[in-house]
Amino acid sequence: xxxxxxxxxxxxxxxxxxxxxxxxxxxxxxxxxxxxxxxxxxxxxxxxxxxxxxxxxxxxxxxxxxxxxxxxxxxxxxxxxxxxxxxxxxxxxxxxxxxxxxxxxxxxxxxxxxxxxxxxxxxxxxxxxxxxxxxxxxxxxxxxxxxxxxxxxxxxxxxxxxxxxxxxxxxxxxxxxxxxxxxxxxxxxxxxxxxxxxxxxxxxxxxxxxxxxxxxxxxxxxxxxxxxxxxxxxxxxxxxxxxxxxxxxxxxxxxxxxxxxxxxxxxxxxxxxxxxxxxxxxxxxxxxxxxxxxxxxxxxxxxxxxxxxxxxxxxxxxxxxxxxxxxxxxxxxxxxxxxxxxxxxxxxxxxxxxxxxxxxxxxxxxxxxxxxxxxxxxxxxxxxxxxxxxxxxxxxxxxxxxxxxxxxxxxxxxxxxxxxxxxxxxxxxxxxxxxxxxxxxxxxxxxxxxxxxxxxxxxxxxxxxxxxxxxxxxxxxxxxxxxxxx
Numbered sequence: 001x002x003x004x005x006x007x008x009x010x011x012x013x014x015x016x017x018x019x020x021x022x023x024x025x026x027x028x029x030x031x032x033x034x035x036x037x038x039x040x041x042x043x044x045x046x047x048x049x050x051x052x053x054x055x056x057x058x059x060x061x062x063x064x065x066x067x068x069x070x071x072x073x074x075x076x077x078x079x080x081x082x083x084x085x086x087x088x089x090x091x092x093x094x095x096x097x098x099x100x101x102x103x104x105x106x107x108x109x110x111x112x113x114x115x116x117x118x119x120x121x122x123x124x125x126x127x128x129x130x131x132x133x134x135x136x137x138x139x140x141x142x143x144x145x146x147x148x149x150x151x152x153x154x155x156x157x158x159x160x161x162x163x164x165x166x167x168x169x170x171x172x173x174x175x176x177x178x179x180x181x182x183x184x185x186x187x188x189x190x191x192x193x194x195x196x197x198x199x200x201x202x203x204x205x206x207x208x209x210x211x212x213x214x215x216x217x218x219x220x221x222x223x224x225x226x227x228x229x230x231x232x233x234x235x236x237x238x239x240x241x242x243x244x245x246x247x248x249x250x251x252x253x254x255x256x257x258x259x260x261x262x263x264x265x266x267x268x269x270x271x272x273x274x275x276x277x278x279x280x281x282x283x284x285x286x287x288x289x290x291x292x293x294x295x296x297x298x299x300x301x302x303x304x305x306x307x308x309x310x311x312x313x314x315x316x317x318x319x320x321x322x323x324x325x326x327x328x329x330x331x332x333x334x335x336x337x338x339x340x341x342x343x344x345x346x347x348x349x350x351x352x353x354x355x356x357x358x359x360x361x362x363x364x365x366x367x368x369x370x371x372x373x374x375x376x377x378x379x380x381x382x383x384x385x386x387x388x389x390x391x392x393x394x395x396x397x398x399x400x401x402x403x404x405x406x407x408x409x410x411x412x413x414x415x416x417x418x419x420x421x422x423x424x425x426x427x428x429x430x431x432x433x434x435x436x437x438x439x440x441x442x443x444x445x446x447x448x449x450x451x452x453x454x455x456x457x458x459x460x461x462x463x464x465x466x467x468x469x470x471x472x473x474x475x476x477x478x479x480x481x482x483x484x485x486x
Contacts, residue, residue: 022054024076026104027083033102034084037195044231050082055118064281064302067235069121077117090114096186096217097202108204109184111216115224123224125314132222133337134180134213140340141349143428147438148176150429164430173206179247181211181223212247236277239294241268248293251443251464253325255293258447258456264290284309284382296379309382310375319376321369322400324453325446329356329407330400332363333372354415356408392455399452399460403445406469410440413476422483436476444468 023031035042045051049067056078058068077086087110092098095107116123126132138144152167152175167175173182187203204217212226226246227238237243245256259265267290276287281302288295295301297319300312310319323333329352334342342351342362351362364372373393380389414437417423423431429438443464451460459465 022079022081023083024080024085026085026089027080029102029104030084030088033196041231045083048232048234050233052081054079054081058118064300064306064308067280068118070118073118082118087114090117091218094218097184097204099189099200099202101199107217108202108207109216109218110224110230111218111220112222112224113218113220122314126222126224128337129222129314129316130334130337130339131212131226131316133339134211135177135183135215135221136213137337137339138176138180138213143348143350146427147429148172150427152176169205173209177206177209177211179211181214181221182206182209183215184209184217186217234278235280239277239282239292239299240272241265241292244293252446254447254450254459254464255454257463258450258454258459259293261457261459262455264292264455268292281306281308290383291379296376301379301382303382310379317372319372319379321364321373321376324400324449326442328352328354328411328441329404330445330449331358332365332369334362335364336362354411356404356411396449396452399449403448403469406473407441407445410437410473410476413437413473413480417480417483420484422480433476433479436472436479440469440472440476444472 031042055068055070055073058066059070059073061068080086085104088106088108089104090110091114092105092107094113095109095111097109098105098107100106112123112126130137138148149167150164152171153164154167154171155162155164157163184204184206187205189200190203191198191200206214210223210226212222214223214226215221216223225233227243228234229237229243241256241259247253248255249257260269271289275289279287281300282288282295283302283304283306284295286304297316298313299310301309303309313319317333320333322330324330328350331352334351339351339362340349342349342359344350344353344359346354348354351359353359377389377393380392384392414423414428414433417433418425423433428434444466447464448460448466448469450456451458451465461467
């Protein structure tokens with residue numbers, strides 16, 4: 001062990017890493033193989049803050065400079081840098097995927113519960129985030145599970161009819177659940193040949209996956225690596241909009257596409273390479289000159305003199321008064337991150353009626369909405385005057401009203417088709433007029449609202465915006481009129 005530790009220390013020092021003496025013995029053992037077996041992972045970790053920081057040091061930072069929210073840390077973790085063993089051997093009794101590996105009890109998935117040893121505030125906040133419930137809010141809602149199945153189920157023509165099968169697990173994992181998160185389940189052990197011989201590992205279903213709502217074997221929800229990509233866990237990566245674009249880019253959630261054509265995105269693409277992405281706290285006007293997704297929704301922002309403008313939050317919705325996407329109508333933000341318990345008067349798991357009115361018990365009230373709007377306006381006001389900010393949000397409110405009205409007209413046409421037997425409502429997502437209805441709220445209304453919220457120009461007009469809203473409603477009308485024989 002002594003000889004391998006000296007060799008490993010020399011190797012790390014040659015790589016430009018100056019703190020090999022602060023590695024735990026367990027992590028030294030891990031690295032003695034994994035430096036060569038998984039050089040990409042080792043290289044990421046070597047550049048990380050984890051590889052260079054002891055928790056005892058992190059706790060000594062000032063309140064605004066801290067990236068570490070725990071007030072105490074187990075003694076065995078306090079004085080060594082955060083390496084392989086410090087994460088992958090934590091809480092072994094709570095991990096069904098724990099297995100014996102070279103004398104250690106190791107688990108493959110590092111869960112939010114493990115991260116919470118050092119980052120309890122962030123983990124607790126994330127648990128109150130819609131993202132943490134993304135798997136259940138999709139698959140645990142009969143309406144939205146039916147939508148996912150109608151998208152992912154293979155179709156075939158048989159006996160003169162277009163039939164659809166239930167999607168298989170791997171298809172779901174490769175589609176909607178890539179972002180919403182899979183349910184990772186532990187199967188029997190399997191033997192695999194490695195560079196150092198045969199070894200046993202647990203078989204995992206629903207793996208690999210880094211979805212924000214992933215259900216982990218220890219029962220926790222989410223993956224911190226969805227934003228803080230492993231194994232560097234870089235705050236710079238989490239702050240850059242490309243990270244958010246993994247799941248917020250398509251026509252259903254066009255946030256990244258809208259950002260790219262906005263003036264904010266223009267500035268980021270033009271001068272963002274000069275910004276200081278790793279500073280904590282983050283100084284507006286000094287470290288960066290235009291917002292990214294993280295600026296508006298997550299980050300601790302201070303003025304150039306260090307005065308806080310908005311606190312860091314991993315709850316994500318603290319500055320969100322309305323939910324703009326994902327549901328049939330835009331509405332005040334849900335009270336709970338678990339939306340599966342909501343029921344409207346028709347018994348559907350929705351926070352609004354089919355005619356658009358919010359279910360009062362499901363959404364935040366006017367006081368909380370105003371508080372969140374003020375928080376977001378505070379972010380905007382660090383660069384814009386009060387009249388500019390007020391005018392921006394007045395336009396957004398009008399856009400929400402207009403797109404909801406357009407969706408309501410589309411909904412009335414679908415209801416008419418169901419009432420007249422021209423479409424079957426058992427599956428509200430498979431027939432022509434129903435698919436057009438989905439596009440009305442899931443694509444075109446969403447795009448128009450995002451363009452308004454993020455100053456994204458053409459995405460509110462011709463790029464899946466108001467042009468498509470009116471065109472699609474006309475197509476739905478003509479579909480119905482033709483079948484009614486008019």
